[in-house]
Amino acid sequence: MESINELINSLIVELKRGTLVLSVLSQLSKPEYGYSLAQKLEEKNTPIEAGTLYPLLRRLEKQNLLTSQWDTSESRPRKFYVLSDMGKEVYNSLKEEWRALSRQLQGLIEEEEA
Amino acid sequence: MSIIERYILAVTERLPEEMRYDVAEELRSNIEDMLPENAAEDEIRSVLEKLGNPRKLAQEYNPGKRFLIGPALYDNYISVLKTVVAIAIPVLMCLSLLDWFNKDTSAEIGKVWAGLFSNAIGSALEGGLQAAFWVTLVFVIIERSGVNENELPFARKKWSIDELPTSPVPKKALISRADPIVSMFLTILFTSLIYLKPQLIAVYINDPGRSEAIRLFDNDRLKLFIPAILLLALFQLCIAVWKFIQMRWTLPLAVANAVQDVGSALLFIIMCNDRLLFNPDFFEKLSQWLKLPLDTTIDKWFTGMQAASVIFIVICAINIIFTLRKCKR
Numbered sequence A: 001m002e003s004i005n006e007l008i009n010s011l012i013v014e015l016k017r018g019t020l021v022l023s024v025l026s027q028l029s030k031p032e033y034g035y036s037l038a039q040k041l042e043e044k045n046t047p048i049e050a051g052t053l054y055p056l057l058r059r060l061e062k063q064n065l066l067t068s069q070w071d072t073s074e075s076r077p078r079k080f081y082v083l084s085d086m087g088k089e090v091y092n093s094l095k096e097e098w099r100a101l102s103r104q105l106q107g108l109i110e111e112e113e114a
Numbered sequence B: 001m002s003i004i005e006r007y008i009l010a011v012t013e014r015l016p017e018e019m020r021y022d023v024a025e026e027l028r029s030n031i032e033d034m035l036p037e038n039a040a041e042d043e044i045r046s047v048l049e050k051l052g053n054p055r056k057l058a059q060e061y062n063p064g065k066r067f068l069i070g071p072a073l074y075d076n077y078i079s080v081l082k083t084v085v086a087i088a089i090p091v092l093m094c095l096s097l098l099d100w101f102n103k104d105t106s107a108e109i110g111k112v113w114a115g116l117f118s119n120a121i122g123s124a125l126e127g128g129l130q131a132a133f134w135v136t137l138v139f140v141i142i143e144r145s146g147v148n149e150n151e152l153p154f155a156r157k158k159w160s161i162d163e164l165p166t167s168p169v170p171k172k173a174l175i176s177r178a179d180p181i182v183s184m185f186l187t188i189l190f191t192s193l194i195y196l197k198p199q200l201i202a203v204y205i206n207d208p209g210r211s212e213a214i215r216l217f218d219n220d221r222l223k224l225f226i227p228a229i230l231l232l233a234l235f236q237l238c239i240a241v242w243k244f245i246q247m248r249w250t251l252p253l254a255v256a257n258a259v260q261d262v263g264s265a266l267l268f269i270i271m272c273n274d275r276l277l278f279n280p281d282f283f284e285k286l287s288q289w290l291k292l293p294l295d296t297t298i299d300k301w302f303t304g305m306q307a308a309s310v311i312f313i314v315i316c317a318i319n320i321i322f323t324l325r326k327c328k329r
Helices: A002-017 A020-026 A034-043 A050-062 A085-113 B003-012 B017-034 B041-051 B054-061 B071-103 B109-145 B178-196 B219-246 B251-272 B280-290 B294-326
Strands: A066-071 A078-083 B202-207 B210-215
Touching: A020 A034, A020 A050, A020 A085, A034 A050, A034 A078, A034 B017, A050 A066, A050 A078, A050 B017, A050 B041, A050 B054, A078 A085, A078 B017, B003 B017, B003 B041, B003 B054, B017 B041, B071 B109, B071 B178, B071 B219, B109 B219, B178 B219, B202 B280, B210 B280, B219 B251, B251 B294, B280 B294
Parallel strands: none
Antiparallel strands: A066 A078, B202 B210
């Protein structure tokens, strides 16, 4: 029994991994810093672990999908990330792809259940 | 140092220099954001534990190839390493013993044995280390260049069914195990002879009463050729390893082999016809021995060298044609 749950868990992690970038891009039309983004995702019931999210932001920035800026006006300096033009374009394509994908999968699952 | 700073250091010390500072700043501000005002120690602990193992976090920050030789090549690496070490140690031991016998014939018997022993150990060690270094270097080149996965950067095209190896492999396309091993042996022998012990390439004269060795090459002039020789040897070693792994002729391998042949032919021709490369003493000895005037001797020698160059070119050309034909379907 234990091993089935383990297998299911690892498959769920794999399933979610592909959606991480899409969820992060979807929340960055306005600038956010690491913690505020984590909070926002958590409130919307799509939490991403801090240890995954923070490095992911940097990697997306390196891929030129995000731009970043340090804000030092408050007591604690924070690094804000926001979609770049290229990021917006990529986000729109991914969004379309996701819609198609979920429609297709929905079709498969419903057909099987009917 | 606070526990937070220790955590940040544990992450950033595993990152490349240029991203350390920024990651540290960001991580610090994120951690502080995750903590309530005036956090207690156990709250700090739980936040850091939520971020997880610093080693894993550092990997997330800086993913990519962080190994010298990957699992696909590892087994090959070990077997080539064993083979080359097994070749290099005896070769270097023999060369250094030969050299030592040449130099030292008058010492007393106790010193002879001590010298023999330390020489043997030293050269065995040197052979092992040199072999390990060069083999590792060759495999790193293979790993990084993607030769092994047929992912040469200049040949990036879609995989087609034509690339599927024919089965069974036609007999003429097979490379026997002995081929790369012999080629490694010869490469190691010649390179270490020319690079480490050029004084052994000499004419040995044993007149009664005294014996002398007259070097074939002028040492300073030979040094000019050393970089080219080493480069060519490294390339030759790469090809031998490639043969060792693939065990059959393919077009890229045959082309690399052809490039190697052309390179060696060029170097051979340039060296053979370089009048300053040969030791003047050697020509003098040769003219005495042939009972000819010095000028005639030198002319005859270089005529001979020209003939040798032609023979070398012919052998290389035949070799190139044959290997290219072997990989034709």
